[in-house]
Structures are given as C-alpha cells and as structure tokens.
Amino acid sequence: MSEQFKTSEHPDADQLSAFADRALPPDEERQTFAHLAQCSECRSIVYLAQGTEFEIQLQTKPAGIHVRVRKPWFQGWALSWPTAAALACIVFAVVYAHHINLLKTDETTAPVASNKSASADIRAMPEPQPSPQPARTRAAQPGEGSAPRLAARGAATGSQTILGKKLEGFQVSGRDTSSLMPGQPESAAQSSGIRAMAIAKAAPADHLTVGTGTGAGSGSATAVGGVAGLSYGSARSNIPSPRQDAKASAPAPTSSSIAQDTAVQGQQYPAATPALQAGLPTVTIQTASEAERPATTNAAMVGAAVPVDDTAELRKAVNLPSHLAAISTISNARMMLAIDSGGSLFFSKDAGQHWKSIAPRWKGRAVRVDSANPVTQTKQIASTTAEETALKVPSAPLGSMQSPVPHAVPLRNGALTGIVTDRTGAVVPNANVAMTNASTSETHAVKTDGTGRYIVDTLEPGVYRLEAYSPGFETAEINGIMVANSRPAVLNVVLEVGAASQAVTVTEGAPTIQTESAQISETIDNGTRSTVPPVSFELTTNTGAVYTSTDGRHWKPK
Amino acid sequence: MDTASSQPDDLVLPLEPRDSAAIRTEVQIDVSGEGVWAIPERLLDELWAVGEGQACGITQHEFHTILTSVGSRCNHGLPPEISPDHLQKTAFYRALKLTDLTMAQACALGREAAWARFLGLYRPSITQSAVAITKSASLGHDLADSLYSELFGLRQQDGRRISPLASYSGRGSLLSWLRTTLAQRHFDYHRRTHRETPLEDLDVPSIPQPASPLLAETNLLTGAVRKTLQELDPEDRFLLSSYFLDRRTLLEIGHLLRVHEATISRRLKRLVAELRKRLLKYLQAEGLSERKAEEVLGTDPRDIEINLRSLLQTSESTAFPDKAKQMTDGEP
Numbered sequence: 074m075s076e077q078f079k080t081s082e083h084p085d086a087d088q089l090s091a092f093a094d095r096a097l098p099p100d101e102e103r104q105t106f107a108h109l110a111q112c113s114e115c116r117s118i119v120y121l122a123q124g125t126e127f128e129i130q131l132q133t134k135p136a137g138i139h140v141r142v143r144k145p146w147f148q149g150w151a152l153s154w155p156t157a158a159a160l161a162c163i164v165f166a167v168v169y170a171h172h173i174n175l176l177k178t179d180e181t182t183a184p185v186a187s188n189k190s191a192s193a194d195i196r197a198m199p200e201p202q203p204s205p206q207p208a209r210t211r212a213a214q215p216g217e218g219s220a221p222r223l224a225a226r227g228a229a230t231g232s233q234t235i236l237g238k239k240l241e242g243f244q245v246s247g248r249d250t251s252s253l254m255p256g257q258p259e260s261a262a263q264s265s266g267i268r269a270m271a272i273a274k275a276a277p278a279d280h281l282t283v284g285t286g287t288g289a290g291s292g293s294a295t296a297v298g299g300v301a302g303l304s305y306g307s308a309r310s311n312i313p314s315p316r317q318d319a320k321a322s323a324p325a326p327t328s329s330s331i332a333q334d335t336a337v338q339g340q341q342y343p344a345a346t347p348a349l350q351a352g353l354p355t356v357t358i359q360t361a362s363e364a365e366r367p368a369t370t371n372a373a374m375v376g377a378a379v380p381v382d383d384t385a386e387l388r389k390a391v392n393l394p395s396h397l398a399a400i401s402t403i404s405n406a407r408m409m410l411a412i413d414s415g416g417s418l419f420f421s422k423d424a425g426q427h428w429k430s431i432a433p434r435w436k437g438r439a440v441r442v443d444s445a446n447p448v449t450q451t452k453q454i455a456s457t458t459a460e461e462t463a464l465k466v467p468s469a470p471l472g473s474m475q476s477p478v479p480h481a482v483p484l485r486n487g488a489l490t491g492i493v494t495d496r497t498g499a500v501v502p503n504a505n506v507a508m509t510n511a512s513t514s515e516t517h518a519v520k521t522d523g524t525g526r527y528i529v530d531t532l533e534p535g536v537y538r539l540e541a542y543s544p545g546f547e548t549a550e551i552n553g554i555m556v557a558n559s560r561p562a563v564l565n566v567v568l569e570v571g572a573a574s575q576a577v578t579v580t581e582g583a584p585t586i587q588t589e590s591a592q593i594s595e596t597i598d599n600g601t602r603s604t605v606p607p608v609s610f611e612l613t614t615n616t617g618a619v620y621t622s623t624d625g626r627h628w629k630p631k
Numbered sequence: 632m633d634t635a636s637s638q639p640d641d642l643v644l645p646l647e648p649r650d651s652a653a654i655r656t657e658v659q660i661d662v663s664g665e666g667v668w669a670i671p672e673r674l675l676d677e678l679w680a681v682g683e684g685q686a687c688g689i690t691q692h693e694f695h696t697i698l699t700s701v702g703s704r705c706n707h708g709l710p711p712e713i714s715p716d717h718l719q720k721t722a723f724y725r726a727l728k729l730t731d732l733t734m735a736q737a738c739a740l741g742r743e744a745a746w747a748r749f750l751g752l753y754r755p756s757i758t759q760s761a762v763a764i765t766k767s768a769s770l771g772h773d774l775a776d777s778l779y780s781e782l783f784g785l786r787q788q789d790g791r792r793i794s795p796l797a798s799y800s801g802r803g804s805l806l807s808w809l810r811t812t813l814a815q816r817h818f819d820y821h822r823r824t825h826r827e828t829p830l831e832d833l834d835v836p837s838i839p840q841p842a843s844p845l846l847a848e849t850n851l852l853t854g855a856v857r858k859t860l861q862e863l864d865p866e867d868r869f870l871l872s873s874y875f876l877d878r879r880t881l882l883e884i885g886h887l888l889r890v891h892e893a894t895i896s897r898r899l900k901r902l903v904a905e906l907r908k909r910l911l912k913y914l915q916a917e918g919l920s921e922r923k924a925e926e927v928l929g930t931d932p933r934d935i936e937i938n939l940r941s942l943l944q945t946s947e948s949t950a951f952p953d954k955a956k957q958m959t960d961g962e963p
Binding site for chain 2: 085086087089090091092093094095096097098100103104106107109110111113114116117118119120121122123124
C-alpha cells in the first residue's frame with residue numbers, strides 16, 4: 074500500500090465519475106472536494122478523465138451550430154458586380170467619346186453597315202472645288218466620245234508601260250492617305266473632282282505615274298487603270314491633257330477636239346517607243362516653277378495634283394498646336410507638313426491628327442513647304458526623248474501635263490472609290506465590285522485595277538450596297554453606304570479568304586496573294602516600289618532660301 | 632493495493648455459469664430478505680421500462696435487486712445518519728442513469744446481449760479516451776485492452792469473477808465512469824513504472840539563516856496562513872490547489888465544475904482577496920497594527936518557512952470520514 078494513496082480514503086471510480094457529472098449528493102460532493110483538495114493524484118485522475126483541453130473545447134462547442142464568419146467586404150464576390158458595372162461604364166464612355174470624336178473630325182464619314190464577311194472603312198474626301206473653267210471641264214468629261222475610243226484603242230494596243238511623272242504640289246484628301254495604293258495614276262484621275270488621291274503606302278506618293286505603252290510598238294495612249302467601264306479611263310495616258318493646250322494659250326477645245334488631239338498626239342509618239350524599249354528609266358518630270366502653280370490651279374481640277382497652297386479645305390482642316398492658321402501644307406502617304414502663319418513648321422505622321430513642331434534649321438521664316446523631285450538625272454535622259462519633248466508644252470505647268478485625263482471635271486454625282494485588299498493587306502486585282510442603289514436597284518459594276526483600286530462614279534446620291542467578289546475570296550457585302558452628291562468617299566474593302574482554294578495571279582507590282590490561307594507569302598515583288606525615288610520636300614523661307622528634306626524633320630539647304 | 636482494488640464486492644459473478652433458475656432462486660432469496668416490496672411495483676415497472684433491462688438480458692427481479700443494492704450502498708443519496716423515506720428513494724431511483732446501470736450490471740453478470748451492446752456503444756469511446764489519456768496510440772490501445780479484460784472479469788475472488796462494472800452505481804454516466812477507470816488504471820500503471828521520490832527529501836539542507844529581526848512577525852504570518860487555509864471551504868481549497876499547485880487552466884477547472892471559465896476566474900480573484908483580508912485580520916488579531924500587518928504580508932515568501940502545498944492539501948475536516956472510520960475499525 075502506498076503511503077500517499079490510501080485506498081480507504083480515496084474515492085472510487087464511481088464516486089469520481091459521479092463527481093465529474095455533478096451527480097453526487099451535497100455532502101458526498103463536499104467530501105469529494107475536500108479529498109480532491111488534498112489529494113493531487115485524485116485531482117489528476119479527475120482531470121485526466123475529463124479529457125484534454127482540446128477535447129474540452131470540442132465538447133463545449135455546441136454541435137450543429139456553425140458560426141458563420143462573414144468575410145470582409147473587400148473579399149469574395151462582393152465587389153464583382155460594382156466592378157463589372159464600372160468597367161461597363163468606362164467602356165461605354167470610351168466608345169461614346171470615340172464616336173463623338175469621329176463625328177466631329179470626320180464630317181463626311183459614310184455610315185457603313187458591314188457584314189461579317191467584309192471589313193471596310195470609309196474615308197471621305199474633300200469636296201472638289203468647282204472648276205474655274207467650265208469649258209475645260211466639259212471637255213474633260215467622260216462619255217463624250219473621245220474617251221471611250223481612247224480606252225478601246227488603248228485596250229487594243231496591248232501591254233503598256235508606266236511612265237512615272239512627278240507632279241509637284243499635291244494634296245491628299247482626308248487622313249487616310251495610307252489607304253491608297255502607290256503610284257496609281259487612276260487614283261488621281263478617277264478622282265477628278267477629288268483633289269488628292271493616289272498616295273502610296275510604300276512608294277512616294279508624289280510620283281504619280283501616268284500610263285503609257287511598254288514598247289508594244291503602238292505608242293498609243295491607253296488607259297492604265299483598267300477600271301472597266303470608266304469612260305475617262307483613257308485619260309490616264311501620257312497624252313498631253315487638254316489642259317496643256319489651254320496652258321498653251323490655246324482656246325478651250327471641245328471634247329471631240331480633245332479626243333482627237335490626244336489621239337493624234339498619242340500617235341505621234343512612236344519615236345519614243347524605241348527609247349522606252351531600250352530600257353530607259355522612268356522619266357520624272359521636274360516640278361513646275363513657282364510662278365506656274367497658280368496657273369495650274371486655275372487651269373483645271375487636276376485630279377492627281379493640286380497645289381497645296383490652294384487647298385483651303387486642307388489648311389482649314391489642319392489644327393496646328395500653335396492654334397494658328399496653316400499657310401502651307403504638304404503631305405504624302407507617310408507624313409504631313411504644315412507651316413502656320415507664324416512661320417513654324419509642323420510635322421505629322423498620322424495625317425494631321427497629331428503634330429510635332431520642327432525646330433527651325435533655316436534662316437528667316439518658312440513660308441512655303443512643297444514637294445521636290447529628287448530625281449534629276451532621269452529627267453535629263455527622258456527629256457531627250459521624243460515623248461518628253463512632246464509632253465513639254467511651253468509655259469504649261471507640270472500638273473497640267475500630268476493630267477491627261479478628263480478627270481479635271483468635277484463629279485456631278487457621288488462617287489466611291491477604294492482599294493480591295495485581302496486580310497494581309499495585299500491588293501486584289503480584277504475583283505468585281507458592284508454598287509447597287511437601295512432605292513432604285515440600279516447597279517454599277519466595276520472591276521479593280523492592277524493595284525486593287527476601284528472607282529464608281531456617276532452615282533446618284535443615296536444609299537448603296539456594295540458587293541465585292543474575287544475568285545478565291547468570299548463575297549464582301551457592305552450595306553448602308555451613304556453616297557452624297559459631289560462628296561466622293563473612300564471605302565476600302567477587305568476580302569476574306571474563301572473556302573475554295575484558287576490561286577490568284579497578281580499583276581506586276583502587286584504582292585502575290587495567297588488565297589489558301591491567311592499566311593503572308595514571301596513572294597511579294599516590290600520591284601516597282603524600289604524603283605520609285607524617295608520623297609523629298611522643299612521648304613522656302615521668306616528670304617528665298619530653299620531647304621530640302623526627305624523625312625520632313627531634317628532640313629538642309631538645297 | 633491500488634485504486635483498482637477499491638471495488639465493492641456486493642455483486643459478484645460466479646465463474647461457473649449457473650442456470651437461470653438458480654440465479655432466480657438466489658435473487659428471490661435475497662429479495663425476500665430485503666423485502667419484496669422495497670420498490671413499489673408501479674415504480675419498478677416504470678424504471679424497468681426506462682432501464683431497457685430486457686434488451687440487456689436481465690430479468691425484472693434482477694433489475695430490482697440491482698436497484699435495491701445500489702440504493703442501500705449509496706443510502707439513496709443521503710448522509711449515512713439519515714434514513715430515507717419513500718419519496719427520497721423514488722427521487723434517487725429516478726435520478727439514476729438506469730440504461731447505463733442496467734447494461735453495466737448485466738455485463739457484470741456476464742450477459743452476452745449486454746456485452747454486445749456495451750461493445751457496440753463504448754468500444755470506440757474507450758479506445759479514443761485511452762489514447763487521449765496516455766497521449767500514445769499504442770499505450771492507449773494497450774490500456775483499453777487491459778480494461779476490457781478487467782471489465783470482463785478476469786480477476787477472481789473466492790472462485791468468482793469480479794467485474795469492476797459491478798461497482799458502477801448509475802449516479803454518473805457510464806462513459807464518465809469508464810474514463811475515470813481508465814485514468815485510474817493509467818495512473819496505477821504510471822506509478823508502477825515511475826518510481827518518484829519527493830523533491831523535498833533530496834533537497835540540500837538549507838543553510839541556517841541568521842536570526843532575522845522580523846522572525847516573530849514571520850512566525851505570525853506562517854501561523855496565520857496555516858489557519859486561514861485550513862478554514863477555507865473544501866471547494867475553495869480545491870480551486871486553489873487546481874489553479875496554483877496543479878497549474879490547471881481556467882477552462883479545465885470550469886469544465887470540471889460545470890461553470891464557465893470566467894466564473895472560475897472571478898472566484899479565484901475573490902478568493903485571493905478574501906485570503907488577504909483574512910490574513911490581515913489574523914495578524915491584527917495577534918496585536919499587529921494595520922501598517923505592520925501590511926508589511927508582514929509583504930514579506931518575501933522565501934523568508935517564510937511554510938509549505939503551502941502541504942498546508943493547502945491538509946485539512947482539518949477528513950474526507951470520507953465513514954471510510955476512514957471503516958478503515959480504523961477494520962485495522963487490528
């Protein structure tokens with residue numbers, strides 16, 4: 074028997090368990106308390122019997138009652154709906170602001186409802202200025218007999234050559250100059266009322282080539298654009314424009330006489346054909362002199378080239394950071410330059426949306442910015458040719474020389490032009506483009522030329538539906554095209570690759586289109602582009618000094 | 632002798648299984664000696680229905696015997712000097728855990744149905760409690776297995792198997808009794824395997840301190856502390872012992888006493904304040920001024936030659952005086 078653990082004095086398990094359950098009578102409980110107070114071992118047994126502290130906590134926790142602990146307000150999904158609502162509001166505000174901005178800045182945007190198979194953008198063009206010479210306008214209007222004949226003859230004479238001719242000062246309507254294809258004579262010609270067109274993505278846009286033959290021997294002036302159905306397509310020839318005759322102080326010819334003249338002159342060029350066949354480089358004609366520009370402007374609506382200083386719309390549209398009016402602007406597909414009334418030069422890469430001031434590296438005050446022709450040697454070579462000789466008309470401005478097209482006539486009706494490309498940006502030639510008037514169901518069908526350009530003019534104002542189709546592509550359908558009177562718009566159409574696999578051969582100068590997939594092929598031939606001289610600008614100060622620059626930012630004295 | 636030996640021997644199970652007629656005869660004889668109508672028949676039927684004795688394989692007469700035996704052993708919950716009346720007996724019987732009591736006694740009698748029911752109900756709990764007590768899975772299973780064998784009646788006395796379940800009176804729950812029994816067995820095992828020597832016996836004899844000028848006051852304080860602690864209520868001394876000596880937490884103490892731990896905290900705080908007040912009162916009664924009594928209470932406890940553990944665990948009132956008396960009478 075242990076000294077400390079006398080059996081007789083210790084309560085048994087029944088007493089201790091009853092004590093733990095508080096089931097003992099008071100006197101026995103008191104005795105148990107008294108024993109437990111003096112017996113550490115019995116206390117240990119009692120505490121052992123009731124379990125550890127953890128077990129006690131488990132036992133004391135009411136079963137079936139789950140305390141719900143609320144998460145903080147910033148956790149869980151409490152903020153999901155407010156966040157989603159805030160994001161939706163932000164998106165709506167951005168879209169609305171963008172829409173308002175579009176409405177403000179692009180007044181002539183044609184509302185377009187495009188379907189899924191096509192994507193397009195419409196850029197409005199400035200309204201063509203009314204021609205100061207109605208006679209010349211009439212003479213240049215298509216559909217008066219001469220142009221169709223020329224077109225037919227040009228088509229009959231076979232292959233043709235591009236004769237690049239540089240036009241001096243021109244402007245590009247709208248902002249989307251990059252959407253136009255390079256070196257497109259018809260872009261200028263077709264937009265006869267449209268002042269500026271034909272701005273290339275890659276090639277300098279100020280080299281507007283006027284089509285000629287490529288040594289087929291005929292020497293006849295033919296249409297280059299290949300825009301079927303355009304009566305003034307023949308105007309894109311190297312035949313001197315009727316305006317040249319006007320510049321030569323000749324009386325304004327009638328349409329028939331112009332046609333005859335062009336035909337005759339076109340036939341007078343066989344001497345130039347051997348030279349061209351001999352591989353003469355592309356001839357670029359030097360810019361006309363400053364003094365000739367007003368005459369050029371007043372002469373006619375030269376579709377491809379219009380002196381910049383005379384384009385009031387463009388200057389008005391330019392919002393320079395100095396908040397001064399622009400006195401001279403020049404632009405091409407890549408950049409845009411403007412001089413404000415304070416003589417500061419500004420540079421823009423996004424068609425005038427954002428301007429950057431150019432630090433003056435010249436003495437005096439810049440008063441005029443213009444385009445320059447960096448090619449001089451070719452001019453000398455070409456000037457020796459009979460063709461160039463024939464082109465040169467005394468005192469005739471270059472612009473008039475380069476516009477042998479009747480597009481000097483402003484459009485009486487609405488017109489729509491644009492470029493048909495695939496999703497990779499490659500142009501799609503010979504694509505069928507049909508414009509259907511929604512109200513009269515009148516259809517105007519044209520085809521894109523070798524550069525993917527189409528033009529549909531003589532459109533009555535109204536709502537049209539455009540359908541573009543080319544083999545290997547899905548038919549692009551664009552509804553709700555608003556065509557306003559004398560407000561030609563640009564609508565570029567992007568064709569999606571169709572299900573059927575069909576190779577499409579692209580003519581020279583245009584990238585090869587891979588219709589099987591959207592993957593860009595590496596067989597793009599940029600030979601035509603490489604032959605085009607780079608852009609250069611000229612800046613004239615009030616002291617008469619002339620500075621040149623190729624990028625618009627770095628100027629050096631000429 | 633250990634705690635397991637403190638079992639009443641009033642219910643024994645013969646080693647040799649006897650037929651039910653013999654048991655019935657024995658019960659009848661015993662009952663006739665106590666009086667057949669010790670428990671009214673109506674109350675007996677009510678208690679029998681509650682106790683589910685039929686499911687445990689015992690008869691109503693056996694059930695009656697069990698109840699009367701438990702009642703007489705516990706004096707029906709009354710002090711020994713009080714003779715219970717009919718109402719007190721009825722209240723005592725109705726307060727019993729009749730289901731647990733019937734099953735425990737049936738198991739002690741070796742009824743298979745009761746054992747099957749017992750194992751189905753308490754085997755997982757016993758194992759879990761044993762593991763929790765021993766804080767070891769292997770020791771816990773060993774402890775539980777040894778308890779099973781002991782409960783089954785491997786221990787014999789006078790040729791009869793003795794099951795500890797026979798000592799269960801039904802006042803507390805059977806699960807609590809089982810846990811307490813497990814704790815007792817674990818404590819016995821620990822005491823058998825760990826021989827400990829009290830530290831005070833091994834302490835280096837303290838260097839005799841020079842006589843302090845406050846020796847008289849210190850002696851006064853020692854006497855006051857001893858007297859104050861001895862006069863404390865047993866429950867208060869149990870609280871102080873559990874909290875200050877055993878380092879039990881408020882949660883453990885509160886769970887044992889079925890009160891909230893905050894109540895224990897308040898009681899302890901009040902108890903300490905009461906102790907200080909009593910000490911001051913004693914010291915002032917011994918002739919010390921209030922200021923002097925405060926100074927004496929501020930004496931460094933190390934200067935007081937007093938064993939609080941022995942003081943606190945020593946009481947003038949003897950616990951279970953009847954058992955002590957029985958022990959004293961039983962000794963030669």
